[in-house]
Amino acid sequence: VNNGFGYESNGSVYFDTNSFKGEGYDYRKLKPGVDTSAEEMAEGEGALAGGDSEKRHPNDFALWKASKPGEPSWDSPWGAGRPGWHIECSVMASNIIGENLDIHGGGVDLMFPHHDNEMAQAEAYHKCCQWVNYFLHAGHLHIKGLKMSKSLKNFITIRQALAEHTPRQLRFMFLMQPWDKPMNYSDQTVDDAKAKEKYFKNFFGAVKSVLRNDFVSERQGWTEADRSLFNTLNESQKKVHASLSDNFKTFEVIQHLVDLVQECNKYLTAEAKPKNLLIQKVALYVTKILRVFGVVQGNDVIGFSEASGEGAGSKEEVIAPFVDAFVDFREKVRVAAKGKSEPGVFLKECDDVRDETLATLGIRVEDSNETSIWKMDDPAAIKKEIEEKRAKAAEAAAKKKQGKIDKLTADIAKAQQSKIPVKDMFKIGAHEGKWGSYDDAGKPLTTKEGEELSKSQQKSIAKELKNQEKAHEKLLKTAGDQGVDAYISLLEKELEELKLS
Numbered sequence: 001v002n003n004g005f006g007y008e009s010n011g012s013v014y015f016d017t018n019s020f021k022g023e024g025y026d027y028r029k030l031k032p033g034v035d036t037s038a039e040e041m042a043e044g045e046g047a048l049a050g051g052d053s054e055k056r057h058p059n060d061f062a063l064w065k066a067s068k069p070g071e072p073s074w075d076s077p078w079g080a081g082r083p084g085w086h087i088e089c090s091v092m093a094s095n096i097i098g099e100n101l102d103i104h105g106g107g108v109d110l111m112f113p114h115h116d117n118e119m120a121q122a123e124a125y126h127k128c129c130q131w132v133n134y135f136l137h138a139g140h141l142h143i144k145g146l147k148m149s150k151s152l153k154n155f156i157t158i159r160q161a162l163a164e165h166t167p168r169q170l171r172f173m174f175l176m177q178p179w180d181k182p183m184n185y186s187d188q189t190v191d192d193a194k195a196k197e198k199y200f201k202n203f204f205g206a207v208k209s210v211l212r213n214d215f216v217s218e219r220q221g222w223t224e225a226d227r228s229l230f231n232t233l234n235e236s237q238k239k240v241h242a243s244l245s246d247n248f249k250t251f252e253v254i255q256h257l258v259d260l261v262q263e264c265n266k267y268l269t270a271e272a273k274p275k276n277l278l279i280q281k282v283a284l285y286v287t288k289i290l291r292v293f294g295v296v297q298g299n300d301v302i303g304f305s306e307a308s309g310e311g312a313g314s315k316e317e318v319i320a321p322f323v324d325a326f327v328d329f330r331e332k333v334r335v336a337a338k339g340k341s342e343p344g345v346f347l348k349e350c351d352d353v354r355d356e357t358l359a360t361l362g363i364r365v366e367d368s369n370e371t372s373i374w375k376m377d378d379p380a381a382i383k384k385e386i387e388e389k390r391a392k393a394a395e396a397a398a399k400k401k402q403g404k405i406d407k408l409t410a411d412i413a414k415a416q417q418s419k420i421p422v423k424d425m426f427k428i429g430a431h432e433g434k435w436g437s438y439d440d441a442g443k444p445l446t447t448k449e450g451e452e453l454s455k456s457q458q459k460s461i462a463k464e465l466k467n468q469e470k471a472h473e474k475l476l477k478t479a480g481d482q483g484v485d486a487y488i489s490l491l492e493k494e495l496e497e498l499k500l501s
Helices: 017-022 038-048 087-096 108-126 158-164 167-175 187-211 224-245 250-270 276-292 315-338 343-360 379-418 455-482 484-500
Strands: 006-009 012-015 061-066 081-083 101-107 132-138 141-143 183-185 363-367 372-376 435-438 444-447
Touching: 012 108, 017 108, 061 108, 081 087, 087 108, 101 108, 108 132, 158 167, 167 187, 167 250, 183 187, 187 250, 187 276, 187 372, 224 250, 224 276, 250 276, 315 343, 343 363, 343 379, 379 455, 379 484, 455 484
Parallel strands: 101 132, 141 183
Antiparallel strands: 006 012, 012 061, 061 081, 363 372, 435 444
8 A cells, every 4th residue: 555556445455556557567467468357356355356336447456355244353453354365475475585486376267357466466565577586387186087076075084085195195186187287186197196006116126126146256347238227217317307307297207217127127128137236227327217206215225115114122122023924934844855745835835925925014026937036015005906906816816617517408418319219210309200101220201280391301311310329329429328318417426526616
């Protein structure tokens, strides 16, 4: 008001936008060259907008609003009232930071009128041309494609989200979307985040497995594959820097890291003796960037920390569960060896220690044709994967069993049909009472009305006779000396045992 940019009206104080622009200031800064519509003012100011009769110009906005009876109020030179919506932020920020802010953040919905008016007030008060250097406007959070709001009943709190997903998974989900566009929280985006987390976790585990090997005694000269991976790392670093410099495109950075990990995984698969220091360099860089993004915490040099690191017990307390697991496994192997058990017994013990004991301790053992490697992971995640694998195996076994049941059932039905002698096949079952007379071989000669058979009927009957004769001979050959009835009884017994198993 003292600087000439505010005026009193009916106990309220309004910002004079025309006076402000007349002194050479810019308004609106965040959307220059656009006039403010009545709809925007109504939506932005709400109850503070006041009537046009109170304001010199429709775009003027409240700095101090006279309070109505029953509303909160404070005394002022203009009477009882309350601060305008925008003035609170300008006052607090100016009080703490001063007449210039480098970075100001907020939701994209606050761009107008809040941020525009916030800047206008501060610049009018400080008599400066630029109160904020950079504005960062974040996109809205959408729930399954719709903007999150209580009115749509799709409101979800951070606590609710954390009840279903880990903090790291949520951070990945947000990092994989542009920060200044609407962000979607859905099953698909969360599943994508979980897939990325698992992808990086497997990579870190593979790298750590290689780094446990003694590489000092190995020749360290680089091959073409080594140089290629090193060049890929350098190019990836440049791409990551460029993406962060270009509007903090974290979603591009995550993809650059995925591409780098993919190339490193190819290298690990193809090279018999990968260079430890080279893959360590790749893993260190990936970890560094993910730590910058907040998805890597703890003090682990490489990968995601699987332990808090605080309140750790003595060395004996730390290693005791692992030593107990080894001693228990060793005892079972010794007992099996003394009993000269079959190889299957040893293999079962190996599977049990992998899927039960070590999984409970947070150790994932991955078998291959040549060797096995181990990685640290969340015990619950390992157990879940094991249960899913068992469920799939059980489903496949049940499907295979049902296939055998269906085949045996069909074989028995076919055998029952095939055991009928050719001379009797047209006298029983579906053919019973259908024909009037037969020849000595059991072939129908007339219909039940005594009429001669047509050529098409004769042709069809001849074909059926021929097929039955072949099927009957094949069954006799398959049954062998035990006889057809005994053979069918064996099939029926096998079917009943299969159903009961």
